[in-house]
Amino acid sequence: MTDEREEGTTVGVRALGGDAVLVGFVRALRAAGLEAGSERLHAFLRAVDELRAGMRADVYWAGRATLCGGHDDLERYERVFAAYFGARGGDTSRAVPAAAPPRPVLAGREAHGGAREPGEREPSGPPTATLASSAEVLRHRDVAALDPAERAQLHRLLVAFALRGQTRRSARRRPARRGDVDPRRTVRELLRRGGEPARLRRHARVHRPRRVVLLVDVSGSMAPYAEALLRFAHAAVRGGRTEVFTIGTRLTRVTRELAHRDPDLAMTALAAAVPDWRGGTRLGELLREFLNRWGQRGMARGAVVVLLSDGWERGDPELLGAQMRRLHALAHQVVWANPRKARPGYAPLAAGMAAALPSVDAFVEGHSLAALERLAAVVRGASSGAALEKGAQRA
Template identity: 75%
Template sequence: MTAVLAADAALLGFARALREAGVDASAERVYAFLCAVEALGRVSDVPSSDTRPGPGMRADVYWAGRLTLCGDRDDLERYERVFAACFGDGEPVGRRPAPAPVPRLRLVLQDVESERRTPASDERGTTPTAALASSAEVLRHRDVAGLDTAEREEVRRLLAAFALHGEARRSARRRPARRGEVDPHRTVRELLRRGGEPARLRRHTRTERPRRIVLLVDVSGSMAPYADALLRFAHAAARGSRTEVFTIGTRLTRVTREMAHRDPDLAMTAVAAAVPDWRGGTRLGELLRAFLDRWGQRGMARGAIVVVLSDGWERGDPELLGAQMRRLHRLAHRVVWANPRKARPGYAPLAAGMAAALPSVDDFVEGHSLAALERLAAVVRGAGDA
């Protein structure tokens, strides 16, 4: 029973990662997914006289999720990416092998000793798929600063499946709709097409579009253990058309163009070449003022969701940082601060820079792990609170 519950938890974690990637995996779809996996698991476990082998657990999970969790053509690419991140690349289960033109019988010699299995190996919870998903679920809550090389590589694969969307807002543009205000132009054109005969009233409603997201990523020395993960999180967010990315340290560098590479490793290489102040000091107040003077005041921060990913250590004047944060708060729709140090036991925002900035912050969240970044994405999307 424990192994089955662990497998279900791993599958729920996979569905949660799909939702974070932008797939509309509703509760009904997730329930259908779990039922399909259970049904396929029972079929694959029952011995059959058919000479064809039953599908493996990984293929069962793949096809069950693809047929129940994906509701749009755009979901397929996201599904492939998240599935590879959670369960590993393995064989390309997404492509069915071509059938052989002429079936042939072949004699297979089996070792009797290899067929002997221990009771533990018969449990469903020990399948490779459940083990991989469980390890990914545990890794989600690990502090990025304490990971080894292999775990960091796994975190990078999981971060590649992220998607960050800003909170939706109503725009001035309108679109045809069944309900809403009467559209006089379309209604008159319909009357003219009918020769003046009465026609159905045409209606329209305002469209919604996500707000612009501005990410300010601290790459100073105190943030070195988290800089790579946060920049890869920013790269996943930059796949949206309304996301701007800056690095802050001793200088302010706009790296939106470097983040445009689809490959995360190429993007990180381009960012490393463009940023001259890796692992330096931190001048948050001066750099925030530079951002507002050059970009924010002119419109980039107006109505946007500005996310500062920093531990709040400030070498400059804290009063300057507080004044610029108040200025930013007046321009932006929301100001979110993600601090990796917030998750540590006994943490309190007593650093001068953090204490000066906090009164102008709408949401103060953690940023030390994948789970914390998922919560940050929910806050930015307007679906969760800190």
């Protein structure tokens, strides 16, 4: 039996424009690496319609049954659900632990009104729809404008991110039911059978994600966004083949520091390793150093290289333009995420940004959680065409 008091304090998800809330939850799952396509989304919405959209447990089990494709998806689903709806799994009987970071909460409506009777316990956590709506609004907020509680919630959502490069065909092959005939395995099978007829053995190319290289600007002009972008980079490092460098007045490789499982420990280690927080910006010189020391030797070859910067350059813009051309010749794709791009009337007039833009394949925003989700989609090749807005920006 469901606790009636809890049911009385919930606000139906659909009453709060809940399709947007549920779709936002599915977007967060996609950003975490789940293959939650349109068919699964529609199945999820139908399942929620059949159950009670305002009940945390019902939304949890509806999503788990329709959006998870296998055992590997369950851990990601749990993390995203906890960050988005403010509960652990489908447990509706526990309140959110007191030690948990603060999150914005709106009071739910009482079903029958009036004060609680003496001895009546508090409802178990904030209403599902309230927290979900809060998370959906937060997705589109500029990181620079968030208060401490909203930043804490943003950091929890960023933990569930996954960043994978576009897949490529490897030279390696694996056994497969369909594909080219594998002569060695076929001959070995014939010899094992003493020359008797045997089924042809086949193999196919292995598809692997491309390496992703993140160059994160930690200069003074990027200070409002640097921590969120580095937490995004931390989730990317944990998720796959990703290398991370910070750029400011120095170039620092921080992949090892970001490999810590705990994001707070990773940020502490990174703070100790990076000497040029909130300094100037020497993009051209540092990009040349990256290419000479790592990129030319193979790190950037065939990779997806992402620069997260506002493009302010204290050095020679022509040097930056020349190094961007070198990078573009080596990389499979060059993506530039600029938090300032979302501001009304923005145009890439800064000397560094204007010099770099001709060598950029996709120029996207980087100011909010939703913008980072779109960036992740561009990196994995899901919407690179939609993100290519250079022509409009030049005009």
